[in-house]
Amino acid sequence: MKYRSMEKINLHKLPKWQQPIVERSIITAEQFIKDKYDIDCFDLVTLKCSNTCRFAKYMIGDGLIRLDLKRNYIKLYERKTLGVYKANIDNVGLETSYTCQLIHELTHFIQDIEDRCFSEVETTKNELQYLKSIGIILDNK
Numbered sequence: 001m002k003y004r005s006m007e008k009i010n011l012h013k014l015p016k017w018q019q020p021i022v023e024r025s026i027i028t029a030e031q032f033i034k035d036k037y038d039i040d041c042f043d044l045v046t047l048k049c050s051n052t053c054r055f056a057k058y059m060i061g062d063g064l065i066r067l068d069l070k071r072n073y074i075k076l077y078e079r080k081t082l083g084v085y086k087a088n089i090d091n092v093g094l095e096t097s098y099t100c101q102l103i104h105e106l107t108h109f110i111q112d113i114e115d116r117c118f119s120e121v122e123t124t125k126n127e128l129q130y131l132k133s134i135g136i137i138l139d140n141k
């Protein structure tokens with residue numbers, strides 16, 4: 001395991017096939033946040049994963065993140081009219097979906113510890129940057 005605080009990342013209730021997918025997503029998202037903000041977020045964040053969570057969420061002040069593990073598509077906020085979802089990007093696969101959810105919620109965590117207002121502009125920007133880096137969306141879009 002590359003991350004340090006395994007006790008804060010509880011995966012043991014997940015099916016065996018799913019655990020490595022979540023682990024890889026964690027490593028990718030952690031690296032993304034480290035490159036961008038120079039913070040080792042999983043020293044501070046607790047991650048709760050279950051297949052019954054209906055949506056991803058960051059709990060303000062708790063450092064607690066929940067993921068929606070059933071989701072294999074990506075929902076992005078429309079940047080001009082925040083609060084309204086763009087058309088989903090379907091069938092990206094679970095690993096990309098988990099990574100995107102983590103990058104989104106970890107960005108809220110960064111906003112929280114830096115005492116900034118929660119902004120879906122920043123989370124969306126980071127998700128788009130990640131999706132471009134893996135070629136899911138093209139640069140000129």
Ligand SMILES: [Zn+2]
Pocket residue numbers: 104108120123
């Ligand atoms: Zn958000």
